[in-house]
Structures are given as structure tokens and as C-alpha cells.
Amino acid sequence: MSVELTPHDSAVRADRATQLALTLARELWVVKDRLLVLESMLASEGFAGLSARLDAFQPDAATRASIDAERKRFIAEVTAALDSPPDRQA
Amino acid sequence: MEFQLKQRGRASLHFLSDLAVSTSRFKPRIDADIKAAGLDEATLSDDLDERLRQVDAALADSPAAAALAALTEYSGVNHGRVAAAAFDEVRGELEPRLKALMQGPTTIEPIPGERRPSYADAAWIHRTTGGWDGHEYQGFIHGELIHREYVARNYPGDIFAQRRQILSVLPRRDYQRIFEIGTSSGHYTLQIAAEFPQAEIWGCDPSLRMLEQAQRVANERGLHWRLFHGSADRTGLDAGSVDLVTSYIVLHEIPREAIHAQLREAYRLLRPGGDILFSDVTRYAALNKAGVRWAEYNAVHGGEPFWRESASLDLAEAARAAGFVNVRSEGFGGGIYPWFVYGHKPS
Numbered sequence: 001m002s003v004e005l006t007p008h009d010s011a012v013r014a015d016r017a018t019q020l021a022l023t024l025a026r027e028l029w030v031v032k033d034r035l036l037v038l039e040s041m042l043a044s045e046g047f048a049g050l051s052a053r054l055d056a057f058q059p060d061a062a063t064r065a066s067i068d069a070e071r072k073r074f075i076a077e078v079t080a081a082l083d084s085p086p087d088r089q090a
Numbered sequence: 091m092e093f094q095l096k097q098r099g100r101a102s103l104h105f106l107s108d109l110a111v112s113t114s115r116f117k118p119r120i121d122a123d124i125k126a127a128g129l130d131e132a133t134l135s136d137d138l139d140e141r142l143r144q145v146d147a148a149l150a151d152s153p154a155a156a157a158l159a160a161l162t163e164y165s166g167v168n169h170g171r172v173a174a175a176a177f178d179e180v181r182g183e184l185e186p187r188l189k190a191l192m193q194g195p196t197t198i199e200p201i202p203g204e205r206r207p208s209y210a211d212a213a214w215i216h217r218t219t220g221g222w223d224g225h226e227y228q229g230f231i232h233g234e235l236i237h238r239e240y241v242a243r244n245y246p247g248d249i250f251a252q253r254r255q256i257l258s259v260l261p262r263r264d265y266q267r268i269f270e271i272g273t274s275s276g277h278y279t280l281q282i283a284a285e286f287p288q289a290e291i292w293g294c295d296p297s298l299r300m301l302e303q304a305q306r307v308a309n310e311r312g313l314h315w316r317l318f319h320g321s322a323d324r325t326g327l328d329a330g331s332v333d334l335v336t337s338y339i340v341l342h343e344i345p346r347e348a349i350h351a352q353l354r355e356a357y358r359l360l361r362p363g364g365d366i367l368f369s370d371v372t373r374y375a376a377l378n379k380a381g382v383r384w385a386e387y388n389a390v391h392g393g394e395p396f397w398r399e400s401a402s403l404d405l406a407e408a409a410r411a412a413g414f415v416n417v418r419s420e421g422f423g424g425g426i427y428p429w430f431v432y433g434h435k436p437s
Contacts (some may be wrong), residue, residue: 010215
């Protein structure tokens, strides 16, 4: 087998906070990407007044349930980054 | 197979890929930090473990080294998870097509010899979540998502063209039956089939999930490959049954003893006058001390438990020990990557 991590790299690997920050960055990028796609699609279809309608929007029960489920998935993803990586768990 | 990921999967994979690309900017800074600490070819230890400790101590306060380690860790742990999640988003649409492509002229059968060598479960190679068989569709996930969207964007040159170009090393174009070791999802196999259209293609791999993707790739193109699920160390196939035994970027993923075993098995499988061509990562003997240290860094962080013992092996000597003649062990085209060992079985 090859050598183990050096002490310095072990310390970096154990820094779960940095891994958490990177996970959040990835999730943030997914959202930014989606917003860019959405803006592009709406603009191409001549949609106007989107910002005001978003501010005023109140989700109905089905939409709220969908948002709740997505938020739970998001939290699970974020907290997984705080745990030991699966290939290093005892 | 044409397919489209959903927005989340596409954006997540591209984020990870670009994140990995971004790490290249830290490496010159780390080299500068190492040099500033007084470490160079003269002062770096000949002993590799001691050399790693020297560099580790020199980089203890290097922001660039800390950044690279954090980013490498994140990419290593997450690329497989993100790719699997991207697949799962479109699984319902793809699954009928993936299942249909398993019907066709290319077959998978158990290898008569050893099915799964013990070292195959030593680690998740590349730190890919679950290893080669970690998902029901790991072959598609690795071959189409990780390889094309992540690996191909992070390695220099065209990694698919490299698989074709290396075949120019071979002295013959009339091979009738070719045996590939480590077929995986079939990227190299496709290049072999294109370069030697008259040849019957056999391949093997200990991972059934990866072979299933090779089967789909072949069936989609109407290709007739005979794939064996099992190890190349002891195939149990008939001696003297093939003209060429070849592998691409497999040797560094198996231990030294397995390399010797595969060379011996290749010699046994070849008809007199046959050839081997095994391509792999750069040998440590062709790198300077700093280069070996970087290779070790990438191996240890990248989930490559056998890289050191494999890259330290003298492939020319190993091939000759297995009985091959006219042996060449060198970098392709005068470079250092990909490395290859060629050998000929005397007529």
C-alpha cells in the first residue's frame, strides 16, 4: 500500500469546516446557475415584472411541501460534509 | 448515448470540475514555497518517506499548500457522490435505454479463473464513492459522467486520443484476437476496435458494473466483444489463444505482485509471435525528486493505494522476467506520459 497522509495533510483533511464551506459554495453555484437559466428563459419569452411577483409570492400547500423537502435534502448534504468521508469511516 | 442531465446535476458536476481545474494555480506557489525553504534536488532526501516529511514540514505555514489540500480533499470525496446524484436525477429516463443496450452482440460471461482478486477491495480507487461497483449503474456514472465531465477536463491533452495514439507503438496490424485487461467502461476498447477492425476483441474486468457499460457502448455501435467478468491475474482461458494482450492505465491500480502475475498470464495467453502493450503512469525512475513527491501527493490524496509500488517497478525487467523479448519501457513519443511497456513472445 502507498504511504499515508503526511501530518500536515491529515490536519487539512480533518478540517471539516473548510469542506462545509466548499459544499455550500457548490450549492450556491447550483442556485446561481438555475437563476441564470431562469432569467434567460423568461427574457426569451418576453416575461416582465418577475421581481415584484417573486416578492409577493405566497406558496400554496403543495409548493410549500416541495420547498420543505428540498430544504431537508439541502441540510442533509451540508451536514454530510461535517462527517468523516465515507471511505474513511471505521 | 446521447443524454441530458438536469440542471442541478449539470451545474454540480461542472462546479466540481472547474474547482479541480482551479487547483493548478496553487502548484507553482507551492513549488516556490518548497524552494524558499531550501529544498531542491540536492537537499531533498533520497528516501521518499523522509522526503515527504521534509516537504510537509516546509509547507506547514503555506496557504497555497493548505488550499490545495482542502480542495483536493473536497474533490476526492465528492466527485463520485455528485456524479451519482446527477445520474439519479435522470435515472427514470435513462434506465430503459441502458437496459435495452445490454441486449446485442457483445456478451459478458464469468471468467473461468479467478473472479475477484483480494486487492480489488483494498480501497475505493480514486476515492469514487463505493468503488467500481458502488452503484447499480456505476459503469455509466464513471464512464459517461466522471470520465467525460470531470477527468477529461482535468488532465492535459485529449485523454481519448491518447488511447488511440499509443496503439501506434505496435509493430503489427494483423492481430486476429486481442485480449484487453481492465476493460472498465470501454474507452480504450473502442480505440482498439477502431484501430484493429478485423480483430476479435476480448476483454476482462473484476467489476461487473463497469463491464456492463462496456457492453452498452459496444452494442450501441453493433460491435461484437466477448467480455469476461474476472481477474487478469489468473484467467483460466486457454493458453496460446490471443495475438495481443493490452491494457491502458491499469498497472498503477494493482499491486506489484499482480503486475508480475498479469505479465506471466499474458505470456501464457499469447500465441508465439504475439505482443503485449501495457500503458500506465510515468515511472518514478523517469522523474526527479520533486516530481516523485508530486506524484506521491496526487496518489495519496487521490485514492491510489498501489501507485508507489507500481510506479517504482522496473517494467522492462518485469516483462523480461515473464519471458518477453524486444522489450521497450519508455514514455510515448519521447515524453514521459503515457508510459508504456512493450514485449514480444518469441515465435
